[in-house]
Amino acid sequence: MRLWIICSGEAELLLPPCATGEEYAAACKKALDGPIGVAQGHTVAANGRKVYISQNTAARETSERLIPGAAAETEPLLDEIPLKGAQGKRKLPLWLWRVLVWIRGLFGLALGESGRESRKKADALIDRLEKTGADCILVSHPRRIAALCDALRVRGYCVQRTGLGRIKPFEQLLLSRRDEHCGGCAHNCLLSNPGCNIGRDKAWRGKKLRKI
Numbered sequence: 001m002r003l004w005i006i007c008s009g010e011a012e013l014l015l016p017p018c019a020t021g022e023e024y025a026a027a028c029k030k031a032l033d034g035p036i037g038v039a040q041g042h043t044v045a046a047n048g049r050k051v052y053i054s055q056n057t058a059a060r061e062t063s064e065r066l067i068p069g070a071a072a073e074t075e076p077l078l079d080e081i082p083l084k085g086a087q088g089k090r091k092l093p094l095w096l097w098r099v100l101v102w103i104r105g106l107f108g109l110a111l112g113e114s115g116r117e118s119r120k121k122a123d124a125l126i127d128r129l130e131k132t133g134a135d136c137i138l139v140s141h142p143r144r145i146a147a148l149c150d151a152l153r154v155r156g157y158c159v160q161r162t163g164l165g166r167i168k169p170f171e172q173l174l175l176s177r178r179d180e181h182c183g184g185c186a187h188n189c190l191l192s193n194p195g196c197n198i199g200r201d202k203a204w205r206g207k208k209l210r211k212i
Contacts (some may be wrong), residue, residue, distance in 0.1 A: 001130060003152070004137045005145055005173040007129075008054070008062040009036030018091040024101075025083040032056040032080060032141060036165040039065040041162070044137060050157045053139040054078035062170070072139070075127040080141035082112035111143065118144075119206060122151035123197040142167040149175070 011034030015027055036058050044067050051067055052075040053059040062070045083101060093098075104110035111118070123150070129136060140148070145167050149159050156178050163171040 001133050001177070002135045003129070003157075003173075003175040004049075004135075005148070005175065006041075006062060006066060006139045007043065007145055007167050007171045007173075008032065008056065008135065009039055009169045010058055010137055010140055011035055012037050013095060018093055019097065019129060019211040020089055020091055021087065021097070023091075024094065024097040028083055029080075034058070036061045036098045036169075038064075041066060041172055043068060044172070046137065048134045050134065051139070051202055052093055052136060054080065054141065054144070056080065056141070058139070059139045066170075067137060067139075070137070075138075076126070077121050078138060078140040078144060081118055081143040081147065089200040100172070118147040119151060122148050126151055126155065142169075149173070 010031040013027060013031055013034070013040075016023075019027065023212065027176075033056060039062065043065075046067055051063060051072040052072040053063050053072045055076055056072055056079065059078070060072065063070060072077065096205075099111045140195050152175050153159065157175045160174045161167075162173070167173075
């Protein structure tokens with residue numbers, strides 16, 4: 001089973017230079033409920049694969065623009081992990097809130113659900129998808145996608161990304177099992193489309209064994 005994951009776009013909001021913790025958390029939530037503007041990244045053909053999206057408007061609009069013609073199904077387990085607004089009326093620059101949320105997130109203090117709960121939701125969704133065994137496309141949001149990737153790595157999946165660092169809007173990821181990859185060089189290409197001699201040889205030997 002291979003999973004194509006697309007991080008949704010976000011609404012462009014006119015935000016004040018500074019905000020309280022609760023105002024910042026509310027703005028992050030609102031960014032997923034408004035129009036996403038111009039979609040970035042290349043389109044993806046569904047090709048018969050099921051498409052699952054979160055309940056947020058941003059996910060639906062991203063699906064409509066980047067997966068044209070696909071009949072998407074709403075999946076609540078793909079909803080973004082909410083932020084826990086810091087108490088108090090002290091206002092800080094937005095860039096500083098982003099840093100503080102990242103630091104507090106390392107200790108499980110910034111999110112509206114515990115790491116255990118996020119992992120439980122990720123495992124429940126992956127179990128359901130693996131039961132069908134069919135390739136599919138998911139449209140979700142940065143923190144939920146990060147939780148899904150962590151759970152999938154534990155299950156033996158490789159993560160290929162179009163970006164670096166934290167997961168950003170419109171980023172696309174491909175997750176597939178390690179045994180579907182060459183693993184013999186830095187490219188680690190899929191055996192279904194090997195890009196080097198090592199991969200082509202391993203793919204050929206795999207086909208030969210299956211015939212036997």
